[in-house]
Every structure is written in C-alpha cells, then in structure tokens.
Amino acid sequence: MIFKSSIKWAAFGGLILSLFSLFVHLLLAKYSSTDLVLYSALAGFSEDLNLNIQGRQVSGYKNLWKNVISLDALQPHANPRTEYSVPVEQNNGFIYAKVYGGFEKIRTTICDLVAISRLLNATLVIPEIQECTQSKGISSKFKSFSYLYDVDQFIDGLKNDINIISSLPPEFQKARKRKLFPIFRPKGSTSVSFYIKEVLPKLKKSKVIGFVIRGGSCLEAILPPSMAEYQRLRCRVAFHALQFRSEILALGQLMVKRLRVSGQHYIVFHPGLVRDTLAYHGCAQIFQDVHTELIQYRRKQMIKEGIIKEMDIDSHVRKANGSCPLMPEEVGLLLRAMGYPPNTRIYLAGSEMFGGQRVLIPLRAMFTNLVDCTSLCSKQELMSLVGPELDLPETHFQFPPTKTEKQLKEEWDKAGPRPRPLRPPPDRPIYQHEKEGWYGWVNEKEFEANPSLYELRMEAHRLLWAAVDYIVSVEADAFFPGFNNDGSGWPDFSSMIMGHRLYEMASARTYRPDRKYLVELLNSTKDSIYHPKRNWTLLIRAHLNKSMDEEGLRREFISSKPKSFLSHPIPECACTMVKRSNEAPFEGVDECPKWMVTDFKNKVQQNLREDNEVEEDNIDIMEGQSEQEDVRNGTIPSIEEDEEMDPND
Template sequence: MIKRGTVKEQLTVDSVSIKKNGSCPLMPEEVGLLLQALGYPSTTIIYLAGSETFGGQRILIPLRAMYANLVDRTSLCSQRELSDLAGPESPLSSDLPHPPPPKSEKELIEEWKKAGPRPRPLPPPPARPFYAHEKEGWYGWIGENDTEPDPSPIEFRRQAHRLLWDALDYFVSVQADAFFPGFHNDGSGWPDYSSLIMGHRLYQTPSGITYRPDRKTVATLFENVSDHLYHPPRNWTMAARQHLNNSARIEGIKMSATMSKPASFLAHPLPECSCRTAKSPVVQPVKDKHGALLFGGEEDCPDWMVRTLALVPTKNNEPQSEDYEGELPEDDPSQDTQQESDRSDTNKSEQDEEMDPDD
C-alpha cells in the first residue's frame, strides 16, 4: 500500500497520544457514562444514528446495559417499511464470486483415476466463498488489483441505500429532544455528519439541547477515573456535567463557530441565515478574538416574512374541523331542569292513563 501510494501517512500510530489529543471518536461506553453524569435515567430512549458502528453490536453492549431503550432504524422500522422507503427495485445479480458447480459421483471417480501420485502432505482444501462484508470498500480490491475497479450495479444500489438510511437518521436527529455527537470536528477540512446536524438544529430549534463536547477535555476526564469508571467520585461527575452543560450553551456555540464554520458554513449558519423581527429582543453581538461575528446583530426580517409570522397565531387558533364553524353553546342548567320536568310530567301522565280504573 505504501509502494503504490495508497497510504501516504505513517502506519505506526500512537493510539494513546491520539486519544488524549481528542482525535478519536467517543466509544459507546463513554457516551453512556457521560449521559449518566448528566442525570439521564436508565429509561431514556436513545436513538443510535449514523453509519454502522465500528466493532458491531459487541461494542454497544455496555451502552445497552446502561440504557436498555437503545434503538435504531432497524429496530423501529420493519424490512417492509425500509423497502418502501427505497421504492420499487428490479432484482440484480450478486457481485460475489460463485462457487464451482458440484460434481457428480461419476465425475469424481474419473478424476480420481486420472490423477497421478498423491503428494504428501495433501493440498489444502478449497477456499470458502467470500462473505459480503469482505468485498465491500477498498479492502475488497486492494489485494487483487492495482487500481480501484468500477463499482458494480449492486454496489451502486448499496450506496444509494446508505444515503437513504443516513437521511432517515438525519431527520430523526434534527427532531430529537437532545443530540449528543460521538464524533465531530475531525479536522479533515470536510463537513461531517454530526456537524451538519448540529448546525441544522441551531438554525431550526436554537432552544433545543445540543451537546458539543470537547473530546480532548473528555479524554482527560476519563483518564482521571480509568480505574473506577462505573463508580466515579462526585467531583468528577460535577466536572463532566458542567463541561457538557456549558457545551450546550453560549460557550459551546462559540467553540462550534470557531472550529466548525471554517470547514462548513452549514455547521454554524449564524448570523447569515437568521433575521430579527420588530418584536424580538435585540441580542448583544458576540464576536471571536479575530473580530468575526458569531451570532447577534442580525438584520431585520423582510416584510413578507413578518406578515407570515403574524398569521401563524391566527392559524393555530382556528378550529381543527370545518364542521364546527363557531363555538359550541354552553350548557344552560335551567334549560336542563325544564327538560327534566317536562319528561317527568309526560311519564306521570302515561302512568295515569295505564292505571285508569274506568278502563
């Protein structure tokens, strides 16, 4: 891989130093411990968004032990619902190598008779067929070809499905009550999944809870309690809670504007994508050390947007059904009493007619 130029960096990596530097994503176990430090009960419903977790379900065992209501799209949606989301598709042939056709007993006997002397030791048995996950990604072709082959139709379909699943997870994450990223601001210069979700939540629901943890600070916190992770002292819990709560407030927005916005404008769409109405209070502008405006100081909203916002309360106060054009009349107790008395008089007259001795 180094000779071919596929890998241009050093393969020798000091994982401990990279972890302390905050370059590694948070493990599911660490996320669960941080949520416990924040005070989330064990009955909290957690939706696991994003691509497949590195390490599989085995890595999720500690988090699932702390929060049993850990769900994802595969547990909330049936296969029929996911297939309906993808739409109708024509069947495609698999791109995996097919095993040779089985030989009959007669063919095996003829092959045995024609074979020469048997070498010692015997040759190894035939290789097993490849699994699907062994042919996906760059590691499926790096040992066979010098250049990346053209994707097959089934590979294009898998990529399209992944985009649909990512879009579904994106929608759920934006609408969630709280969002906790496991990995963001990777420093690659490209927008990442979590940063886009955080920017969308900041634009759509700024009052929502969006945590922006500093992984370098979190790594230092876990290093201090590495011997007793599940029974940390109270001062550690208070320090972790203070850091995470601050990341969801103004301090976290400042850090996000400084780190995420240069890589992607959508990660921090303020103040360019926001405006101020006449009734909204004036927010003191906040700038970074270089004088760049982080938020505040928005321009006035255009007239058409102000008129639209003025109509929102009116629409909310309209009745839900068109069958009721006005308010229902209130019950009149005197009218009910009069109706009851009329009913009782009618019943008495009927009884008198039935018991008349002259009949």
C-alpha cells in the same frame, strides 16, 4: 388390538394438531411481520415513563429536556435583506455537475452549486448523484437526484434565485457526450475569485461547463462580508428548497411519532465511526483485530493520493488531543453522569458503523432503549423507500489456486504480524460474506477488491437510511455527536445536524462537547469509571451544560465554520428578537423584522401558559403526598435522580 388402534388414532390426532399449529404460525409470520419487528423497540416503550413510586417523574428529569433559554432570541431568517434581483432567462450559459460521495457530501455540494450558479449568472442542470447512477438495477422510479430529493420542490423553492432545468437542451447533449465542453474539478477551498477569473470566461465562450466534485464541496466556507446574500442562499437551499421526497419524509415522521409514543422524549446519538475519517486521523489502535488493518490500509491509500503524509501515528496521543471519536461506551457514561436514566430512549443515527455492533455492546448494557431504523421499522417499510429493483446476477465463486508449502511459508514471512481472520474449517462451506467485501480480500489478498454490484447497491441504499436518520435527528429533543468537526475538511453528518438545529431552533438541546477535555476527565477516573466520584460527575455536567449555550457556540464558531458554513450558519442566517451584546454568538446578528417579533411574543406567552398549567398539575400531585410516605416507601434518590444543573440557571 383395540389398545394399539387407539394409540394410532392419538398419534394421528397429535400430528394433525402439529400441522395446524405450524400453519397458524406461518400465517402469523406472514401477515403480522410489522408488529413482530416493532415489538422489540416499542414493547419496552410502554413502561418507559421514568416514574417514581408516587407516580410522578423524578426530580431533575425535566431539566434534561428543557430548551436553553439564553438562545431563545436567535431565530431563523434566511430571506434576502438587500436588493435582490430575480434571475432572467438570458444568462451566461448552463452548468451541469457529477457529484460523488456520501449523504453529507452530496447535500453540501448541491448548496455550493446553487451559490456558484447565481454567482456566474448561469442555469443549473439538476446535479447527478453518482452513488445512485453507478448502482446497477436500482429502481427506475427514483434515479439520481430524485432518489433522495423532491425535484419539483427544489426547482420551485429557488425560482427567485436561479434558473434550474432537469437536463441540458438537446443541442448541447450530443456535444457533452463528445466531451466538447470544459470540465472543472474544484475543491472545497476553491475561492470566489477562481470562478470569476477562470470559470466565467470559459462559460461565456462555450455556453456549457461541467463540474466533477468528489471532496464534498466546491466553494470556500467563509465568504467576504459583501457576499452575505450568497451565504443566506446556501441556507435557503439546505433548510428550505432541498426537501426529501415524500416517501422518505413520511417514514421519518412515522419514526419520530413512534419514538415519542406515550408523550416521551428521545435523544439522538451519532457515533461518527466512518472508516475514511478514522484513517485520516490515525485512530486505528482504538479498534481491535481486522478493523485496525482496514484503517491502516485506507491510510496507505490516502498517502498515495497525497491527502496525508505520515503513516505511523500513535492513536492514543491522537485520542488525547481530541482527534479521535468518543466511543459509544464513553458516551454512555457521559449521559449517565448527566442524569439520563437507563430507560432513556436513544436513537442511533448513522448508516455506516465501522466496528459493527460489537462496539455498541457497552452502550446497550447501559441504556436498554437503544434503537435504530431497523428496530423501529419493519423490513417492508424500509424497502418501500427503495422501490422495485432488478435482481442482481448470481456471482460464481472460484476457489483460489492451491499453493505449495514453500509459497505459503514465503507469504507468511512477508506478511509480518498481521491480525488476519482465520480461514473457515475445510469441512464447512464458504459463506457469501466470506467471498465478497473486506473479509475476503483481507483474508486472501494484499489489496482491496473493487466493490461488487451488491456493495454498489448498498451504497445507494445507505443514502436513504441517512436521509431518514437526518429527519429523526433534526426533530430530536436532544442530540449528542460522537465525532463532529473532525478537522478533515470533509462534511460530516453530525455537524450538518448541529447546523440545521442551530438554524431552525437555536435553543434546542444540542450538545457540543470538547472531546479533548472529556478524554482528560475520562482518563482521570479510569480505575473507577463505572463508579465515579461525585466531583467528577459535577464536572461532566458543568461542561456539557455549558456546551449547549453561548460558550459552546463560540467554540464551534472558531472550529467548525471555517470548514463548513452549514455547520454554523449564524450570524448570516439568523436574527435576534432582543438587543444583545456584540459578542459571539450574537456578534453581527441583525434584529428580526417586526412581524417576527410579534409572532415570537405570542408564542412565548402560549408556552408560559402551558408551563404554568403543568406546574399546577405537579403541585396538586405533590400535595397529596407526605414525607412519611417517602420514608415508608424507601425512595432514596440515586445519582441519576440528583437535582440537575440547568444551563438556564
């Protein structure tokens, strides 16, 4: 009897301890979620110092992060250089605009609108970002333009260029609702003469005109040499006046700080895997399963819209021409060939990743410290950008009507060899992701469903994630694009980052790869891609090193600038500290003012002193080590530790 009683008390005690343990774990999960989320990204950073056995960085590692000295002379200079009149209150009228598209289209369009407003001597109403206004129930604290950007900074930063107001005067608002004002839908190739001859007369007559912009820009990229001040105005908008709101800036700087913990460097990789761009170039066959069908469906839509003409295109031929992106696996091989060790910190930018996490598996296997905004920030930190939102109404899913065997057979015969996803087993409930989005319509219908309320809200959220990625990318020690300058004519994220880095610090390590040449090299060693010959590695290094200096800039000047001015804002928005030859990228670049030259010389002297101090410290460390210790410890350099081919040599 006593034995049974003791067993009961022991069982009761074990139950109490289990409940107490569960309670403690719930408290930890509630109050320390930030630390738990950041552990996966930052715990691996603690030992990521790239040190060899003697406690110093491996040979050639520092060369991977050095600036390109040959471009040090290029400095940002977007101030007016000729007589520049200040705007007056009495002008030709008001311009309002509705802007459609993603982050890069919005940013490019706003810069064009400012230039057009000055060209027409008009007052610009703060542009309306439709990705935000279309989403129902988003935060009332941040709406339209203020969802991304600082309105006060935008108005104040351009007060010497144009007049900007928050909304139309009351006497014009009613007329706008009745659609009494002329509306234009310009394209990216719209010339200056169109605005002077067609738009300006109607502006003077009606005093108000409207723009509806969907293509990502509304003014041609290349302007006549006499309009260089308008190009510099574009730079002042993009790189100075158009600042993100304080919450986005704070989180972006926090992420940069976390990436550089322990004084380490990081590289940003933007894959550029966007469905519209992939469909435009016909890159369907480089994917598998349903993703191929999604690209083909979008391509059919583009044919109906008159954007493209052909339907069936060989994706492998397009890939060989450099018209398809470098896949993450290929970029990983290129970075390893450059000498980046497996524990290099790589930040993955891009709010849209077509193909999902599956395409990143090989890259994650090669580089363990591959992170993005979701692994660097907690959910609370990311959602703080969104602000308070209303709950979306519940969607009641209705099962499709049952079909007879005859109907099913007819549909199957008509469908042809389509890689459709399998329906879930009948005993398993249908999950939410199978009711909405691409999975649902590909599985059940022949046409793409309209975006749901949830999808519209996610489109607005992607603008915020892209803004954070933009900050991290501009501040990065190195940047590698997977698909820049795609030739579609639409602004792309990678080209905008490369243009901003070129303007702000031309000597920063920004890779400008020639995809056609790299695909040839990758195909040449296809059978031994993970164990390439040394000659192949040297060819990769030589090309990527040259892509960061004058050779890469010359290629970008020819290919990128005609499509987007902000992707290559020199020579208009730059100046040089020293006299250079009159060849690209220094062709047409003015000499910097004397005050900038003085500041530049002081900065160079300070950097030289810091470099000398670092070299002296390294010499002191190396003097205490002997060749016998190296042999005893067996420190045989691998391919990642080869002496780097420095583009500055």
